[in-house]
Amino acid sequence: MKGIATLSLSAQWLFNIIKITAILFTLPVSAQSLNPGQAELDNYLTSLSTNNKMMTAVYVSKNGTPLYEHYAGFASVEKVVPITAQTRFRIGSISKTFTAVLVMRLIEKNKLSLNTKLDQFFPDIPNASDISIKHLLSHRSGIFSYTNDPEYMRYRTTPQTKAQMLSRIQAFQPEFKPGTKYNYSNSNYAILSYIVESLHNKSLAEVITDEITNPLNLNNTYVGNNTETEEHEAFSYRFNNLWIKQPETHMSVPHGAGSIVSTAKDTNQFFSALFTGKLVSTSSLTAMMALENGYGLGLAGEPFGEKRFYGHFGGIDGFVSAAGYNTEDGLNITVLSNAVNYNFNDVLITVLQSMYGLPIDKKL
Structure with missing residues (x-):
């Protein structure tokens, strides 16, 4: 959840993003009742869009129960399609929580256990x-994250088979002995x-549909493909004097580590x-x-004052x-962006301040 970079799933930013949470939720929380303060928050979020932030x-x-929603900017700058x-x-690595849910459901059905060893499936992976x-x-596997490999940028926008991805993962030397350290690795969730x-003897897309999205009626959530604005899908951008459309990672590359498309709701x-x-x-x-x-x-956790949120970036x-999601008061916050030229942490803090009735102290 770091600063802007060009790698679509890189350790420098995209999937080491969780490391930023230590500075994200640092403000005191004293208000006991929730107060959205919608007008001030609306103005703030709208100003981010109008000022190309x-x-x-x-x-x-x-x-x-819905408390607040806001949409600003463009799904397609070129076609002037509004968000x-x-x-x-x-949604990038939020996909990891979906994958973790699928794994836990298999464990509940006695198809796996937390102690099941990887060699039952892929014995050629080191350790x-x-x-x-x-x-x-x-x-905590010690498996090197394939997104940290310099070769990653060469193939990330083209379709990859499972065999190709596994071959790459198997070729990396382990970073440490399993269980001895923590190091965020996209390879773990692809595996x-x-x-x-x-x-399941089905594709990941089919399993997510069967196990999660259909039962919950999440009709706008699925494993992605090439972006289509006609399907209400957003392109992504980076700012360099103007918003520049970014290349699209082919979703066969992140797979269970980051391939899901969804709406904020x-x-x-x-x-x-x-x-x-x-x-x-x-x-x-x-x-x-x-x-x-x-x-x-499949979940990260960080405090906002004395409150704790569980989720993912x-x-x-x-x-x-x-x-x-705050398990004590049930507050559930989702912020999605397809274009960032600003401190994303400040936006999250400001939304939380507003939801807890605190003064908004982040200004452009």
């Missing part, structure tokens, strides 16, 4: 006999999604469903929320996204 889709709910409630964004499903879920496909409802027992059992959710180095099993191409 950031385009956004914001959706906030509390205990499943609306129907706009679908690439596979010592790497567990839990190590993969918690980024997990291949395991999900193997056990659908993403918000996914996390509401997760934390209200509609996707996994209480024991599975507890395991997902057990943090080590700030990360659990994401980045892919020019997209940046954040989703967080």
